[in-house]
Amino acid sequence: xxxxxxxxxxEQEIRDFEKYLLFxxxxxxxxxxxxxxxxxxxxxRIQTIDPSIQQIxxxxxxNLYKKKYSYNHIVNNLASIEKYMKFKGxxxxxxxxxxxxRLITGFLTEAEVSRIINASKNIREKAIISLxxxxxxxxxxxxxxxxxxxxxxxxxxxxxxxKNSKDRIINxxxxxxxxxxxxxxxxxxxxxxxxxxxxxxxxxxRTWDLRKLVxxxxxxAEMNKRVYPHLFRHSLxxxxxxxxxxxxxxxxxxGHDYLESTMIYLHSCPQRIKAEYEFxxxxxx
Numbered sequence: 001x002x003x004x005x006x007x008x009x010x011e012q013e014i015r016d017f018e019k020y021l022l023f024x025x026x027x028x029x030x031x032x033x034x035x036x037x038x039x040x041x042x043x044x045r046i047q048t049i050d051p052s053i054q055q056i057x058x059x060x061x062x063n064l065y066k067k068k069y070s071y072n073h074i075v076n077n078l079a080s081i082e083k084y085m086k087f088k089g090x091x092x093x094x095x096x097x098x099x100x101x102r103l104i105t106g107f108l109t110e111a112e113v114s115r116i117i118n119a120s121k122n123i124r125e126k127a128i129i130s131l132x133x134x135x136x137x138x139x140x141x142x143x144x145x146x147x148x149x150x151x152x153x154x155x156x157x158x159x160x161x162x163k164n165s166k167d168r169i170i171n172x173x174x175x176x177x178x179x180x181x182x183x184x185x186x187x188x189x190x191x192x193x194x195x196x197x198x199x200x201x202x203x204x205x206r207t208w209d210l211r212k213l214v215x216x217x218x219x220x221a222e223m224n225k226r227v228y229p230h231l232f233r234h235s236l237x238x239x240x241x242x243x244x245x246x247x248x249x250x251x252x253x254x255g256h257d258y259l260e261s262t263m264i265y266l267h268s269c270p271q272r273i274k275a276e277y278e279f280x281x282x283x284x285x
Contacts, residue, residue, distance in 0.1 A: 013049040014040050020087045028165070030140060038080035053092060056081060060094065071100055104268045106225055108235035116227070119220035127183035128196055128210070129217060131157070132229060134176040136236035136254050138163060139207045139229045147184070148191040152177050159255065168255045237265040241272045 008016075018036045021027040027035070045063060046055050060081070064074045078094045085092040108116070113133050120126035132142060141162045149158045155177050157170050189195075196205040210229050218227035237250050251262040266272065 008049065010040070010043050010049055013043070017084060017087050021083065025083065034076065035080040035083055038077050039084045042077075042081065042084075050088065056085075056092070065097075071097060101267075104234050104238075104264060106231070107238040107268075108227070108231060110239055112221075112223065113232070113235060113239075115221040116214075116217050116223065119217045121220075123179070123183045123186050124196075124199075125213060125217065127179050128205075128213060129232075130176045130179045131172065132210075132214075133232045133236065135170050135172045136233045137170060138233065138255075139210055142229075143194075143196070143205045143207055143210065145195040146191070147189055147193055147195055150180065150195070152181060162255055166255070166257075168252075170253055170255070234265070237262070238269055241265055241269050 014036050017039060018032050021032045021035060022029075042051075042056075042059055042063075043049055046059055048055070051059075060078070064077055069077075075096055078096060082092055082094065117126060117129050117133060120129060128142070131137065135157055137145075137157065137159065141159050144160070145157065149160065150156075151158070155172050155174055157172055159168050159170060162168060194204050197203060198205060198209060207229075214227055214229050214232075233254065237254060240250050240253070241247075247259070247262055247266055250265065251259055254262060256262045
């Protein structure tokens with residue numbers, strides 16, 4: 001008997017790849033989705049689920065480098081392709097581009113953050129945006145918080161399995177704690193319940209919901225710049241620096257593994273270096 005060939009569709013191939021990442025590679029769900037989208041895009045462009053190395057190299061040159069995508073976009077796609085080739089049983093390694101020196105601009109000032117918080121129409125909106133602004137917590141970390149992760153007596157938040165699956169304790173202000181206490185009084189929930197949920201179905205709050213809320217509040221506050229959730233994290237670091245906070249303290253608050261990641265904020269705030277020089281300069285005359 002002739003062996004019957006099984007035709008696998010691109011859609012099934014991507015599903016099988018995502019299952020491989022979950023069960024064989026131990027990848028987190030949010031990263032699995034990103035890898036899946038990257039490979040889906042490549043497969044659609046190359047028009048085969050079993051590409052040769054030459055086809056992949058052509059794709060990288062024509063669709064990543066020549067289109068001048070960002071460093072992070074290129075690196076993330078290269079990582080996805082390498083994992084896909086491993087899934088296919090063929091190891092492949094691609095050189096990464098040189099990482100550019102990064103400067104972060106467009107920080108929110110303290111007055112601008114205050115305007116956005118005060119644009120809240122209810123205690124729920126105010127609690128979400130205040131926690132985002134005062135703690136510098138990442139989008140997905142905020143959505144994953146449970147009531148038991150708050151220590152309202154100590155003004156701290158426990159982040160469980162944050163970036164790189166690491167746990168950490170971060171600070172928040174007493175003002176933020178009072179807002180959260182009022183929120184929990186008006187929206188009571190059990191210790192193991194998610195801290196924030198959707199109003200309509202009481203489902204877990206999603207990063208998409210957070211982005212939408214930030215857009216709405218920014219529009220109400222009549223901000224003349226693009227505001228997104230992660231900008232509050234950048235702005236906290238910048239405003240702490242301007243007030244004289246140490247770079248090590250900011251590293252701990254943001255949960256950076258490497259000090260180099262935090263140093264970006266120092267390079268992006270030359271006025272802090274200037275002010276510190278003026279304070280510490282020797283009195284020669």
